[in-house]
Structures are given as C-alpha cells and as structure tokens.
Amino acid sequence: MVEIRAFRPADLDALYRICLATGAGGDDASRLYRDPKLVGHVYVAPYAVFSPESVFVAEDSDGVGGYIVGVPDTRAFEARLEAEWWPELRKLYPEPTEEPRASWSRDKLMSHRIHHPGRTTSEIVEPYPSHLHINLLPRLRGRGLGRQLMERWLGSIRDLGSRGAHLAVGAANSRAIRFYRACGFHELEPPSRPASTPVWFGIDLTPGAGGSCMGPTGG
Numbered sequence: 001m002v003e004i005r006a007f008r009p010a011d012l013d014a015l016y017r018i019c020l021a022t023g024a025g026g027d028d029a030s031r032l033y034r035d036p037k038l039v040g041h042v043y044v045a046p047y048a049v050f051s052p053e054s055v056f057v058a059e060d061s062d063g064v065g066g067y068i069v070g071v072p073d074t075r076a077f078e079a080r081l082e083a084e085w086w087p088e089l090r091k092l093y094p095e096p097t098e099e100p101r102a103s104w105s106r107d108k109l110m111s112h113r114i115h116h117p118g119r120t121t122s123e124i125v126e127p128y129p130s131h132l133h134i135n136l137l138p139r140l141r142g143r144g145l146g147r148q149l150m151e152r153w154l155g156s157i158r159d160l161g162s163r164g165a166h167l168a169v170g171a172a173n174s175r176a177i178r179f180y181r182a183c184g185f186h187e188l189e190p191p192s193r194p195a196s197t198p199v200w201f202g203i204d205l206t207p208g209a210g211g212s213c214m215g216p217t218g219g
Contacts, residue, residue, distance in 0.1 A: 001060070002065075002140065003060075004058055004149060006057075007057055011064050012045065014057070015067055017040075020039050033107055033110070038110045041114070043133055044133065047071060050080055050081075051072070056149055056156075058140055066146075067149070068133070068150065068153045070130060070132030072160040072162045089114050090114060093115075096108040120166070127202065128165055128203070130157050132165060134150065147182075169201065171198065184203050185201035187200070
C-alpha cells in the first residue's frame with residue numbers, strides 16, 4: 001500500500017536521494033555527479049525548507065519513493081533563495097571559471113547554476129505564478145501515483161490562492177509530456193522546437209477552470 005501524505009522534516013534525506021536517482025531526464029543520475037547532494041540542493045531541498053506546506057510524498061513499505069514539490073509564488077521564492085539559500089551554497093561550491101564550459105563536469109555545471117540560477121520569464125510567471133517538480137522512483141511508476149500527487153498538490157496550491165501553475169520538461173521526455181497533458185496542463189509555446197530546449201506547460205487554477213488529472217497516462 002502506498003500513502004500520499006504531507007512532507008515531514010525527516011523526509012528530507014529521501015528527497016535528496018530521489019532527486020539524484022531521477023536527475024537525468026527521469027533516469028538515474030547517481031553516476032553522473034561526484035557530490036550526491038548537489039542536484040537536490042538546487043531542485044528539491046529549498047522547497048522542503050521554505051515551502052513545506054506545498055510538498056507531498058508517496059511512501060510505501062520501503063520508504064518514501066516519490067515527491068511533488070513546488071511553491072505558490074515563484075517570484076517570492078526566487079527572492080528568498082537569493083537572500084537565504086544561494087549565499088551559503090556559493091561558499092561551498094565555487095563558480096567554475098578555470099576551464100572552458102565545454103569541459104565542465106556535471107558537478108561544475110550545477111555549481112554554475114547555483115551562482116546563476118534561472119529566472120522564469122514574466123510572460124509565464126504572471127499568468128501562472130506557481131511552479132512544481134514531481135519525481136517517482138521506478139518502483140512506484142505506472143500505478144497512478146503521479147496523478148494522485150498532482151491532484152493533491154494542485155488542490156493545495158489552489159487553496160493557497162494560486163491562479164495558475166507552470167513547469168518545464170525536456171522535449172524528448174514524451175512520457176512526462178503525456179502525463180502533464182492528462183493532468184490538464186497545456187503547452188505555452190509552439191510544439192516545434194529543438195529537442196534540447198524544454199517544453200513549458202501551464203494550468204489555469206481559477207474557479208471553473210478544471211485542472212484535474214484524468215486518463216490512463218502518467219505516474
């Protein structure tokens with residue numbers, strides 16, 4: 001039996017592990033990074049630290065095996081990271097400058113992201129101010145748990161007053177794209193783009209707009 005529940009502080013290490021294990025387009029990235037916490041520092045831990053009320057996990061008899069993290073206000077979250085999260089990490093992970101970018105390891109690329117975090121364009125954030133990340137270990141995939149996590153998160157973020165949410169996914173990740181479409185997300189850019197660029201999705205959470213996961217695809 002799998003339980004979908006609210007995040008607890010004791011879950012943080014599991015979130016780090018899942019983030020690393022699913023960090024290469026949904027596949028195991030543990031062999032790609034020398035520092036096992038580096039990916040989690042960027043993509044999962046700050047959500048658990050600063051917005052635990054919008055973090056949920058899937059737990060079975062083997063422990064926490066999936067999560068959905070996000071924030072209701074992307075701009076406020078970005079500002080808080082700049083003030084309270086990135087400064088200490090920048091001390092731990094110096095910006096790589098001693099060699100050409102083409103030769104950087106995955107660790108150095110992620111360290112660069114810590115010093116130069118991305119900022120989602122206003123064209124996306126203004127109508128869809130919330131954003132999320134969702135990941136499941138292989139043992140929990142194909143069982144409808146992704147839909148359950150998404151429904152729980154969308155409901156919570158709507159209750160927090162959000163009018164819309166966005167996310168990005170690799171253009172080659174067709175399984176994830178099908179899942180997000182089934183959950184009511186729609187593409188925010190034309191579908192024709194290089195495979196190396198992400199696909200942006202948004203969902204309207206205003207009253208009467210829908211936003212329910214449906215159909216057989218996804219988690």
